[in-house]
Amino acid sequence: MKIYHLADLHFGKKLAGYSLEDDQKHWIKEFLHYCSENKPDAVVIAGDVYDRANPTGEAILLLDSLLTGLSDQEIKTFLISGNHDSGTRISFAGVILSKHNIYVAGRLKKEIDHVTIDDPDGNGPVTFWMLPYTFPEEVSEVMDGEEYKNYDQAIRSLLAVQDIDTANRNIMISHQNVVVNGKEVERSGSETMVGGVGMVDYTAYDSFDYVALGHIHSSYHVGREEVRYAGTPLCYHMNETKQGDKGFLEVNIGAKGEKIEVNTIPIKPLHKMRYYPDIKKDEIFDLLEDDPGRNEYFGIVISDQRITPEIDNYLNEIITGRGSILMELTSSYNPGAGSKAKAEGDGVESIPEEDRFAEFFTAQNGGTPPTDEEYELMTFIGELVRNQDSTEPITEDDVLKIINKAKSIGGETE
Numbered sequence: 001m002k003i004y005h006l007a008d009l010h011f012g013k014k015l016a017g018y019s020l021e022d023d024q025k026h027w028i029k030e031f032l033h034y035c036s037e038n039k040p041d042a043v044v045i046a047g048d049v050y051d052r053a054n055p056t057g058e059a060i061l062l063l064d065s066l067l068t069g070l071s072d073q074e075i076k077t078f079l080i081s082g083n084h085d086s087g088t089r090i091s092f093a094g095v096i097l098s099k100h101n102i103y104v105a106g107r108l109k110k111e112i113d114h115v116t117i118d119d120p121d122g123n124g125p126v127t128f129w130m131l132p133y134t135f136p137e138e139v140s141e142v143m144d145g146e147e148y149k150n151y152d153q154a155i156r157s158l159l160a161v162q163d164i165d166t167a168n169r170n171i172m173i174s175h176q177n178v179v180v181n182g183k184e185v186e187r188s189g190s191e192t193m194v195g196g197v198g199m200v201d202y203t204a205y206d207s208f209d210y211v212a213l214g215h216i217h218s219s220y221h222v223g224r225e226e227v228r229y230a231g232t233p234l235c236y237h238m239n240e241t242k243q244g245d246k247g248f249l250e251v252n253i254g255a256k257g258e259k260i261e262v263n264t265i266p267i268k269p270l271h272k273m274r275y276y277p278d279i280k281k282d283e284i285f286d287l288l289e290d291d292p293g294r295n296e297y298f299g300i301v302i303s304d305q306r307i308t309p310e311i312d313n314y315l316n317e318i319i320t321g322r323g324s325i326l327m328e329l330t331s332s333y334n335p336g337a338g339s340k341a342k343a344e345g346d347g348v349e350s351i352p353e354e355d356r357f358a359e360f361f362t363a364q365n366g367g368t369p370p371t372d373e374e375y376e377l378m379t380f381i382g383e384l385v386r387n388q389d390s391t392e393p394i395t396e397d398d399v400l401k402i403i404n405k406a407k408s409i410g411g412e413t414e
Contacts, residue, residue, distance in 0.1 A: 001121040003171070004035070004265075005249040007046035007214030007230040009066075010084065012059030014051075015236065015297070016327035017379065021058050026270035027233050028062065031248065032069040034265065040250075041120050043075055046214030046230060047082025047133055047175030049090065054371060071100045076117065081106040081132040082175040082214055090132070105130035105173075110142040112162055123255040126169045129162070129208070131155075133175040133215070135198065151176065151198045164207050169256050172208040175215050176200045180223045202227045210251060210260055218243040219264060226260050233267065238275040238299035238328055271325075275299040278332065281311060288318050299328035307331050357381065377406055 013020045035043070050059050070077045079102070081090040090106030097104055105113040108131075116127040139154035140147055143161075148154035155176065164170055177184070177198040184199070202223030205211045211227040217240055219231030230249045235241055245266035252261040274296055276284060281302050298319055302311070307329060319326045357378040361370050370378065 001042070001123070001126060001253045002038075002040045003210075003212075003251040003253065004040045004043045005046065005212045005228065005230045005251055006031075006043065006233065007175075007212070008048040008082070008217055008232045008236075009045065009063075010048055010051040010232065010236055011062040012051045012056050013236055016299075018297075018325060018327060019058075020234065020236075021062070023234055023270045024062050025065070027267055028066050028069070030267045031233075032066070032073070034267070035070065035073055035075060039073075040075060042117070042128070043070055043077045044128070044171070044173050044212045045077065045079040046173050046212045047080050048084045048214055049079065049082065050085050052084060052371070053086040053089075055089070067097070067102055071102060074101060076101045076115075077103065078115065078128045078130055078173055079104045080130045080173050080175055080214075083133045085133075087132055103128070103130065105132050108132055108134045108138050108142055110158075110161065112158070114162075121254075124168050126171060126253070127165070129164075129170060129172045131158075131172065131174045134158075152200045152204060155200050156204045159204060159207065166207055167256070169253060170208045171253075172205055172211045174205070174211060174213055176213070177215060178202050178205075178211075178213055178222045178227065178229075209256070210253060212249075212251075219249065221262075225262065228262060234269055235273045238273065239277065241273050241275045271295055271297045273297045273299075277301045278303050280304040285314070288315070292322065294322050294324065296322075296324040298324060298326045300326070300330075301328075302331045303333060305331065305333050 009024070011024055013024070049063055052059075067077065067079075079090070081087045085106070087106035087108075090104055092106075094104045094106075103113070103115050113130045114127050115130075116125050118125050120126060134154070136148040136151060136154040139158050143157060146157065148157065177200060179199045180202055182199060182201075202211075205227060209226060213222070213227065213229045216229045217232045217236065219229055221228050228249060228251075231243065232240065232246060233248065234246055235243075240246075245264060246269065247264055247266040250263045250265050252263075254260075272293070272295075274293070276287075276299070278301060279287075281304055284300055284302065296319075300315065305311075312329060315329060316326050357370075361374070361378075
């Protein structure tokens with residue numbers, strides 16, 4: 001049985017203020033073409049379908065085009081909500097969708113939503129279990145008020161009451177922070193999660209032959225080869241360029257107990273993303289003069305001097321002149337701090353201020369990311385910070401600007 005494992009589509013994503021709608025349309029087109037050519041038995045989408053709980057109309061249309069294309073090809077599709085999604089929105093029209101081979105799970109239930117396919121490949125039935133993103137309080141509600149100390153305990157208790165026929169093949173689709181012995185992988189800048197939050201050990205899923213995970217933006221296995229994160233289909237932050245080829249996972253499952261084969265299938269993006277987090281001014285000038293790349297996204301952090309109007313104008317002129325976009329241009333230069341400044345520049349300055357605000361906001365709000373209006377205010381504050389001399393404190397005039405901006409978008413001013 002051939003399964004395509006996707007996750008963290010983040011339809012509606014913006015990067016440095018630029019919409020990635022065209023990039024996501026291109027990815028969907030290429031993925032559906034690959035499905036048409038190679039005919040998978042099923043597609044699983046492991047959460048974070050949207051970038052925000054209240055998606056834009058454009059984001060909804062992107063999901064519509066993907067699901068319509070899969071339905072037209074009569075490919076069974078299983079989709080769960082992630083921490084960026086609204087479970088209620090994901091569950092909408094679930095009964096109607098199931099009649100078209102699209103099965104969705106947005107809200108947690110004591111009996112986890114599951115669908116059994118009878119003997120799709122001559123090796124017996126396969127059951128797909130759909131566990132949307134959840135936290136201990138939600139598990140407590142469906143488990144008659146029983147309290148749990150942490151995510152791991154909650155997930156284990158929920159799975160323990162499921163009627164799982166382990167004599168046959170079982171596939172779990174889950175969107176959680178799955179770890180090995182409490183050890184997490186490095187986060188990317190676009191993952192709005194604080195380290196140590198919500199950890200579930202991979203052994204909680206021991207009853208399942210394959211575990212299709214979402215939540216972490218890089219692709220890797222956790223503990224055993226059959227517990228896998230698919231990663232994002234595209235780079236959603238400049239530092240995700242170090243994660244290698246993006247695409248989806250092809251999972252080939254044979255008879256019960258046979259080794260499961262997993263392969264990464266890359267999809268060439270509409271725009272190549274290039275990130276230089278620590279480069280000298282002359283080095284990036286020389287590189288761009290020698291490399292006539294076209295139609296790309298750039299992020300540049302200059303390490304040996306501040307950004308001057310001359311540097312900004314030159315880089316924008318040469319990059320935009322080739323049909324590319326300079327999404328990020330910052331400096332980690334700090335002549336008074338020596339090597340410490342460089343280290344902080346690599347880890348902090350390369351992340352836009354508004355994204356750091358959004359990460360903190362999400363962590364303080366139970367995993368709920370900011371609304372579009374709240375993120376707009378964060379971006380406005382980020383621009384103030386970027387345009388401010390780092391040696392000067394924030395002024396009363398800056399505070400008034402922030403208050404007026406909040407009023408103009410209907411936000412809170414406190």
